[in-house]
Amino acid sequence: MHGSTFLTILLALPLLGLSSPLSIRWNHHYYDSAYHTLGCPSTTKPHASHREQLSVLNNFANLVYVQHNVAQGYNTYVAKDFINHAPEISGNGTAIAIATQTPMLIGGHVNLQRVFVGSDENDVDYGTVHFQGFSVRFGEGDIAGIFKFVGTCVVEYWDVAQGVDRNSTKNPIAYFK
Numbered sequence: 001m002h003g004s005t006f007l008t009i010l011l012a013l014p015l016l017g018l019s020s021p022l023s024i025r026w027n028h029h030y031y032d033s034a035y036h037t038l039g040c041p042s043t044t045k046p047h048a049s050h051r052e053q054l055s056v057l058n059n060f061a062n063l064v065y066v067q068h069n070v071a072q073g074y075n076t077y078v079a080k081d082f083i084n085h086a087p088e089i090s091g092n093g094t095a096i097a098i099a100t101q102t103p104m105l106i107g108g109h110v111n112l113q114r115v116f117v118g119s120d121e122n123d124v125d126y127g128t129v130h131f132q133g134f135s136v137r138f139g140e141g142d143i144a145g146i147f148k149f150v151g152t153c154v155v156e157y158w159d160v161a162q163g164v165d166r167n168s169t170k171n172p173i174a175y176f177k
């Protein structure tokens with residue numbers, strides 16, 4: 001190999017390293033390994049449009065929060081070992097989420113406020129469910145859940161929640177109106 005050819009290859013390597021993730025994405029061969037390593041169920045797929053993700057999130061929210069078919073919702077749409085940041089749940093994965101959320105939901109009810117999906121500037125897909133919850137244990141709550149998607153599979157979750165103070169007079173349209 002000529003010295004100059006070798007040098008050219010050597011110089012080109014970092015450039016390839018930088019540009020390949022973008023070109024892979026543009027060629028639709030991009031594959032997020034979380035889909036496999038976190039155990040996405042066979043009812044999901046690794047690539048999806050925002051419309052498809054929106055349909056998933058609406059189905060999930062109705063199954064889990066409204067109908068209390070908690071296990072069915074998680075087992076159909078969520079990775080078995082999904083990463084869970086919810087402070088009320090003590091670990092990752094669908095098993096503990098189902099076991100913790102089912103008793104929190106039973107006996108109460110939820111009014112969905114808004115469900116939407118989109119991408120951040122790195123093309124990572126997220127969805128949000130904002131809802132009014134009435135729980136036997138916690139009373140009325142204002143809750144937003146944030147779901148990270150790979151394709152139609154939920155791989156990570158965060159939430160923020162606050163109790164509803166009906167005596168607050170500061171804002172006549174507080175919370176849900």
Ligand SMILES: *[C@@H]1O[C@H](CO)[C@@H](O)[C@H](O)[C@H]1NC(C)=O
Pocket residue numbers: 083084090091092
């Ligand atoms: C959940 O997964 C995250 C990311 O892999 C990890 O940092 C965290 O320790 C896990 N939580 C538990 C309770 O294992």
